[in-house]
Amino acid sequence: MNKVVSNKYQECYYETTLDNGLKVVIWHKEGYEKSFAIMATPMGAFDVSQIDSKGNEFEYHSGVAHFLEHKMFESRHRDVMEDFSRMGANVNATTTYDMTCYYFQTSHDLKEPLNLLLDFTQSLDINEKSVEKEKGIIIQELNMYQQMSDFRLVRESFAALYHEHPLKNDVGGTIQSVTETTLDELKRCFNNNYHPHSMICVVVTGKDPEEVMKIIEENQSKKKFASINTAKRKYVHEPKEVVKDHVSFEMDINRPKVNLAFKLDGIADPKERCRTEIYLRFYFDAWFSSINDEYQKWLDQKIINDFFGYEFDFGEDYGYCMLYSETDKTEEFKQLVFDQLNRMKNTPLKKEVFDQLKRRYYGENIRELNDFEGIAITYIRNYFNQLSYFEIYDLIENVTLEEVQKVMDKLDLSHFSFIECLPFRG
Amino acid sequence: MIKTIAEGVSLNYIQSKKFKDICISINFINKNEEKKATERSLLAMMLVDRCARYDTKKKMNEVCDHLYGCTLGSRTVTYGKAHCVEIRSKIINPLYIHENHNILNDWLNFISDILFQPLMKHESFDADLFQENKNILMSKIKRKEDDAQSYTIMKAFEIAGKDQPLSIRVRGSKELLEQLQAEDMVSCYHSMMKEDQIEIIVCGDLDENAFVKLITQKLSFSDRKACYETYYLLKSQECGISREEKNQPQTNIAMVYATNVTVKDADYPALKVANGILGQLPSSYLFQVVREQNSLCYSISSNLISYDGACLISTGIEEENIDKTLRLIQEQIQRCKQGDISDELLETTKKMLVGALMNSLDEMSSIIGYQLGNSILKRKYPIEENIQAVSAVTKDDVVRVFQKMTHVATFICASKEKDYE
Numbered sequence: 001m002n003k004v005v006s007n008k009y010q011e012c013y014y015e016t017t018l019d020n021g022l023k024v025v026i027w028h029k030e031g032y033e034k035s036f037a038i039m040a041t042p043m044g045a046f047d048v049s050q051i052d053s054k055g056n057e058f059e060y061h062s063g064v065a066h067f068l069e070h071k072m073f074e075s076r077h078r079d080v081m082e083d084f085s086r087m088g089a090n091v092n093a094t095t096t097y098d099m100t101c102y103y104f105q106t107s108h109d110l111k112e113p114l115n116l117l118l119d120f121t122q123s124l125d126i127n128e129k130s131v132e133k134e135k136g137i138i139i140q141e142l143n144m145y146q147q148m149s150d151f152r153l154v155r156e157s158f159a160a161l162y163h164e165h166p167l168k169n170d171v172g173g174t175i176q177s178v179t180e181t182t183l184d185e186l187k188r189c190f191n192n193n194y195h196p197h198s199m200i201c202v203v204v205t206g207k208d209p210e211e212v213m214k215i216i217e218e219n220q221s222k223k224k225f226a227s228i229n230t231a232k233r234k235y236v237h238e239p240k241e242v243v244k245d246h247v248s249f250e251m252d253i254n255r256p257k258v259n260l261a262f263k264l265d266g267i268a269d270p271k272e273r274c275r276t277e278i279y280l281r282f283y284f285d286a287w288f289s290s291i292n293d294e295y296q297k298w299l300d301q302k303i304i305n306d307f308f309g310y311e312f313d314f315g316e317d318y319g320y321c322m323l324y325s326e327t328d329k330t331e332e333f334k335q336l337v338f339d340q341l342n343r344m345k346n347t348p349l350k351k352e353v354f355d356q357l358k359r360r361y362y363g364e365n366i367r368e369l370n371d372f373e374g375i376a377i378t379y380i381r382n383y384f385n386q387l388s389y390f391e392i393y394d395l396i397e398n399v400t401l402e403e404v405q406k407v408m409d410k411l412d413l414s415h416f417s418f419i420e421c422l423p424f425r426g
Numbered sequence: 427m428i429k430t431i432a433e434g435v436s437l438n439y440i441q442s443k444k445f446k447d448i449c450i451s452i453n454f455i456n457k458n459e460e461k462k463a464t465e466r467s468l469l470a471m472m473l474v475d476r477c478a479r480y481d482t483k484k485k486m487n488e489v490c491d492h493l494y495g496c497t498l499g500s501r502t503v504t505y506g507k508a509h510c511v512e513i514r515s516k517i518i519n520p521l522y523i524h525e526n527h528n529i530l531n532d533w534l535n536f537i538s539d540i541l542f543q544p545l546m547k548h549e550s551f552d553a554d555l556f557q558e559n560k561n562i563l564m565s566k567i568k569r570k571e572d573d574a575q576s577y578t579i580m581k582a583f584e585i586a587g588k589d590q591p592l593s594i595r596v597r598g599s600k601e602l603l604e605q606l607q608a609e610d611m612v613s614c615y616h617s618m619m620k621e622d623q624i625e626i627i628v629c630g631d632l633d634e635n636a637f638v639k640l641i642t643q644k645l646s647f648s649d650r651k652a653c654y655e656t657y658y659l660l661k662s663q664e665c666g667i668s669r670e671e672k673n674q675p676q677t678n679i680a681m682v683y684a685t686n687v688t689v690k691d692a693d694y695p696a697l698k699v700a701n702g703i704l705g706q707l708p709s710s711y712l713f714q715v716v717r718e719q720n721s722l723c724y725s726i727s728s729n730l731i732s733y734d735g736a737c738l739i740s741t742g743i744e745e746e747n748i749d750k751t752l753r754l755i756q757e758q759i760q761r762c763k764q765g766d767i768s769d770e771l772l773e774t775t776k777k778m779l780v781g782a783l784m785n786s787l788d789e790m791s792s793i794i795g796y797q798l799g800n801s802i803l804k805r806k807y808p809i810e811e812n813i814q815a816v817s818a819v820t821k822d823d824v825v826r827v828f829q830k831m832t833h834v835a836t837f838i839c840a841s842k843e844k845d846y847e
Contacts (some may be wrong), residue, residue, distance in 0.1 A: 009711060015493040031444050034788045085709040087775035107784035108777065136721030144724055144742050147574045206788075215683070252673045254568040299558050305565045326565060356491040361496050363494030366518045370790065377609075418788035 001026075001213060006390055011369055013379075014209050018220050021197035023282065024074065025385065026213055027375055032206030035110045036372035038103035039121040039201050042384045043193035045097045045171040047317075050192060052229035061181045063138075063173015066095040068186050071372075075125045079346070080116065089113035095171055098315070099384065103376070110207055111215050113284055118201070118219045124190040131183045133378040138178050142170065149253050150307075153421045157322060160244045160417040164236045165318050167242075192231035196220065201378050204372040222295050225291040235317045240265075240415055256422045257307070257326045260337045263415040264312075264319030270385035273314045278396060279407035280321070281361075286353045287344045287360065288323065303332045309398050334418055345408050354401045361396050427634060431642045433649035435624040439638055439795055441631065444788065448536065449516045450531075450631030451473040451794050452645075454622040455654055455802065458509040458591045463502065464598025465606065465614040470500035470511045471612065472551065478543040479554075489536055494518050498540070504596050504735030505802055507655040513541070513616065519631060521685050530637070533793065534644040541619070541645065549612060556608040563649065564604075568599050576673050579740055580841040585665050586835035592660055592734045610645050622768075623652035627794045645813055656802055657764040659735035660684045664740035667752075667833040671842040677748060678839045680700045686830040689732040692804055693830075695815040696823035697730065700831075702775035703767055704728045704758060705739060709774050712739065718831045720754065737831065745841045751837070762828040765821065772821055779816050 001016045015025040044065050050058045061067075072093070073080045084091035089106035090112075101123050104113050145151045155170055162168040172178070202211050242263050267273040285291060288310050298304045304325040312321035327333045368374050379389050427439045456462060480486045490496050496517040503510045517533050545552040568574050580595060587593035624647060628637070662684040687697045705712035705728030712726045726741035743751050786792030787809060800807050 029444075034785050082774070085707055085778055086774045088781040090778070090781070091708070105785065106780050128479070129623050133721050137717060137724055140676070140722070140742060140744070141724035143744075144575075147674045147676050147742075149572055161568075204428065251572075252574075253572040289487075292488050293484050294560075296483055296521070300554060306562045307565065317486060326569065356488060360491045360495035361705065363496070363518050366494075366522050367516070370445050370447065385532040 001210075001364065004389075009366065009369060009393070014213065016213070018196065018217065020088065020220055020223070020225055020306050021195070022198070022220060023200040024213065024216055025200070026209040027202065027204040027379070028209045029204060029206050029372070030142070033105045034105060034321045034372065035203060035205035035207060035329055037110070037114050037117055037203040037205075037313070038380070039117055039199060040099050040101040041199050042099050043198070044095060044099045045169070046166045047193070047233050048166050049234040050231040050379060051234045052192065052231040054229050057234065058192060058231060059187060062169040062177040062183055063171070065100050065191050066172045067138060067178060067181050068189050069093045069095045069100050069102075070138060071126050071131065071186060072120060072124065074130055075120065075123075077100060077125075079288055080120045083116055084113055087113045091117075096172060100378065101377070101380070103373070105372070110173070110203075110205060110212065114212070114215050115219050116210055120215065121199070122194065122196070122223065122225075124187060124194075126181050126183065128384065131181070131186065134409045135181075138172060139175055142172050142175060142178070145172070149179070149251050149257055149421050150176070152249070152251065153257050153259050153324060153419060154322075154419070156247050156249060157259050157338070157417065157419045159165060160247045160419055161242050161261055161263045161320060162318075163239055163243055165238045167318060191228065194226050195225055195230065197228075197230055200380055200383055204377040222322050223289065232340070233382045238317065242415050242417045244417060246418050248422060250422050250424045253423050255326050255328060256330055256418060256420055257324065257331045258298040258383050258421070259322050259324040259419045260334055261320060261322040261417050262413050262420060263417075264314070264321060264412065266317040266319050267314045268316050270387060274385065274387060274392060275395065275403075276314060277312065278392075278399065278405045278406060278409075280312055280411075282349060282354060282357055282404050283344055283408065285357055286349055287340055291356070295383070296335060301325060301329075301332075303329050303336055307389060310355070330420055340414055342395050345411065348405055349401060352399055354404065358396070358399070365396065427638065429638060429642075431626075431645070432647045433708055435626070435647040435650070435653040435802050436801065437626045437628070437799070439627055439628065439634055439639060440629040440793055440802060441470060441634055442629045442790075442793065445519075445630060445790050446522065447516045447518045447790075448632060449514065449790055449794060450641075451627045451798070452513045452537075452541070452617050453625040453627070453798060454511040455505075455508050455625065455652070456618065456622045457566060457654055458504050458507050458594055458601055460594050461602055463504070463509050463594055463596060464602040465610055465736075466509060466511050467597040468559055468563050468603065468606065469611055469614050469618065470502055470513070471554055471563060473540055473544055473727055474498050474500045474513065474645065474705045475559060475793055476545045476552075476555055479539045482546055486497065493533055493536070494523065496536075498676055504591065504655040504733070507591050507734075508802070509596075512730060513537075514616075520525060521631075523603050530632070530640065534640060538644045542782065544555050544615065546612070551611050553608060554755060556611060560606065566601070567595070570597075574672060574676065574678050574839060575740065575742060578678035578769065579680045579738065579839055581668070581670070581839070582704065582738070582837035584834055585837060586682035586736070587660060587734065588665075590660060590734075591658065592731065592736060620648060621652060623648055623654055625649075625798055627797050627801075629790050629793055641648055657689045657733045657735070659686055659688060659835065662686060662832040664833060664835065667836040667838065669838045669840060671840045673842050674839075675841060676742045677745045677835065677841045678742050679748070679751065679834045682834045683737040683739070683831045684738050685735050685827070687827055687831070688735055690805070693733075693823065695812075696819045696827045698779055698816060699772070700762065700818045700824045700827045701728055701730050701737060703771060703844065704762060707775065707778050708768065709771060709778070711762070712741075712755065715758055716741065716754050720750070722751050722754070735835075736779050747841070748838060754791050759828070759831065763831075764824070765825045766823055767824060769821070773822065776816055780813050783813050783816070823826050
């Protein structure tokens with residue numbers, strides 16, 4: 001068990017890889033009663049097409065990772081959710097584009113629910129009938145998101161940007177893809193992606209780390225896993241061009257919501273990806289938040305309101321940035337964003353703004369260490385990207401203005417789509 | 427440590443070594459009336475937006491970032507008959523700062539500026555500040571209505587809580603907001619500063635005496651005679667089922683029940699357990715029967731609106747399943763009233779609720795929220811005592827509170843078209 005101590009942040013964690021390949025991390029939070037434990041696989045909604053080391057290819061329906069997440073809780077012998085409740089633990093799961101996580105939190109005893117977490121994420125016990133039954137629940141979940149205008153705005157934006165990339169579909173898939181998903185497909189998906197080799201277990205806890213590690217080791221040593229050829233995401237060719245440069249749709253809302261979404265190149269190297277996201281954040285915060293004096297004018301002129309925001313994300317094979325707001329002045333909004341981006345690209349970042357933001361990000365990082373779930377998720381995300389936890393913290397602390405400024409040279413904003421969610425007419 | 431720093435103003439300091447930051451939560455409590463709620467929601471936003479010393483957002487940002495990205499926010503909450511404006515700020519503990527900089531002093535000066543020196547000229551709020559925040563508050567209110575689930579719940583509260591505080595939206599009303607003038611805000615501000623009951627809660631790892639002294643010095647509130655009522659019981663009057671149609675893919679349902687148990691009632695722990703059995707947890711009847719056994723919904727829950735003596739059940743389903751869903755929900759309540767509750771379910775629910783209480787000792791916002799609840803209810807009720815009370819609840823207690831529950835109103839916002847996918 002490798003011990004990692006940060007004196008600067010006053011944190012400590014232990015990490016190891018078990019014989020069966022499972023990566024285990026125990027983050028020790030002294031003085032706390034509660035524990036948060038999570039099991040994660042890098043299989044997410046991106047994985048609709050996979051290839052294993054022998055070259056076998058697997059095709060899945062869109063949303064299969066999310067469907068599987070729902071079905072993992074099933075067992076003929078027990079009701080997993082009820083058992084967690086009986087132990088006094090809150091269990092939940094999340095599927096994103098790049099991973100699926102199962103987690104629980106408890107302030108009671110940790111041993112029993114931790115064993116249950118390890119057990120239910122390492123076996124699949126489903127049948128034809130239970131798969132069919134789940135479809136109705138998942139379709140209601142899709143409908144619930146469909147009625148949210150902010151969710152729809154992002155959804156339609158991805159659909160407008162991507163021809164082939166799985167981002168074009170919702171994490172949960174479509175009503176059709178859910179309806180067509182089969183028992184065999186779910187089983188295959190489980191076998192290919194839930195082997196200990198692929199997974200990571202993180203426990204953030206006030207309990208004795210060695211005791212916790214012992215629970216996990218004992219649990220794992222009793223199990224046998226068939227050797228498999230780990231399947232990896234198969235990347236598709238995505239044209240640089242967008243599908244549609246303008247999309248407009250209507251919903252039962254009071255005021256239009258708009259999004260200007262840019263399609264960017266993916267970044268293969270994980271460190272480079274992470275650096276780019278940090279550098280871009282400096283620029284976007286400097287130009288599109290109230291640090292910029294003009295921000296007040298945009299508000300006063302009602303071109304933006306408190307809904308205004310921006311985000312960007314990069315993966316190996318995709319990249320995007322989007323700026324959105326709620327506004328009646330949709331054309332002015334579009335113009336404003338283009339003007340600002342143009343100025344941003346051609347103006348060096350000011351030293352005083354850079355220093356100011358660095359202080360802000362330092363404080364944010366410190367505060368993040370209060371959050372058990374945040375620590376676990378950040379650890380996992382970094383791990384899947386081959387980065388260590390405090391590497392990012394150090395990166396932000398040691399970054400120079402010159403490095404940040406270089407990021408603008410690479411930002412190609414020539415492929416974009418404008419998406420409008422409008423109130424029903426008439 | 428609880429200290430009265432002026433009559434009607436108390437400071438509650440909670441020492442804890444668990445967290446990396448220090449939080450201050452300043453709560454202004456007054457009557458919950460529609461006009462007041464509207465004005466105070468707007469004022470809460472204006473105060474943290476800009477102030478006399480830092481009269482632009484840019485300057486506000488600069489001072490926050492100088493304090494390592496200290497957070498500053500405001501929100502409004504209702505506690506039954508009382509309306510609360512909360513100003514909250516968090517700063518990292520000076521332990522993590524490696525420069526010679528008295529950030530605590532600067533931080534409290536900043537908070538004092540925000541509260542005592544708002545952006546006013548000649549006894550009137552800055553016109554742009556007023557107009558901008560009025561626009562934004564209007565957007566927030568309308569956006570809430572755009573959300574089908576929130577809209578359904580608001581309508582259900584409006585019907586069930588007619589002429590009672592439950593019907594008042596925490597952000598107030600669009601119509602009243604439209605009519606507000608900048609002058610209204612001046613009287614609202616003075617009333618809040620001079621007449622409100624104020625509860626200040628601080629949590630973190632500091633030299634307690636020195637910090638309490640510093641706060642007392644920086645936040646010099648005047649004495650006030652403040653005593654506002656909070657909890658009440660929603661009237662048990664049957665208002666039936668109302669229905670509206672909207673162009674959306676899902677049908678939303680909200681049902682309001684009167685609990686006839688106040689938050690200070692001896693039966694309140696039993697009510698919490700009853701709510702856990704009915705619909706707060708994955709083990710609850712609503713989740714197990716409506717979702718797991720009948721696949722009718724993705725989410726379904728029951729929640730206590732404790733200070734109003736109400737219980738809310740909400741879910742999202744297909745339009746064609748309305749009758750079946752309503753019937754199943756009613757059946758679950760009926761079986762609880764009749765005592766169809768296994769010992770195992772009772773124990774599971776209690777364990778989950780105890781776990782949540784224990785967990786709240788490990789989260790700063792929960793610690794602060796719990797203390798605020800105690801201050802508002804004017805009681806000393808440590809979490810340990812609360813845990814004991816929940817643990818002692820019996821099946822008879824639970825059945826008794828179920829029998830007190832009566833249906834008040836159901837609101838259905840039905841899906842009109844089926845052209846979504």
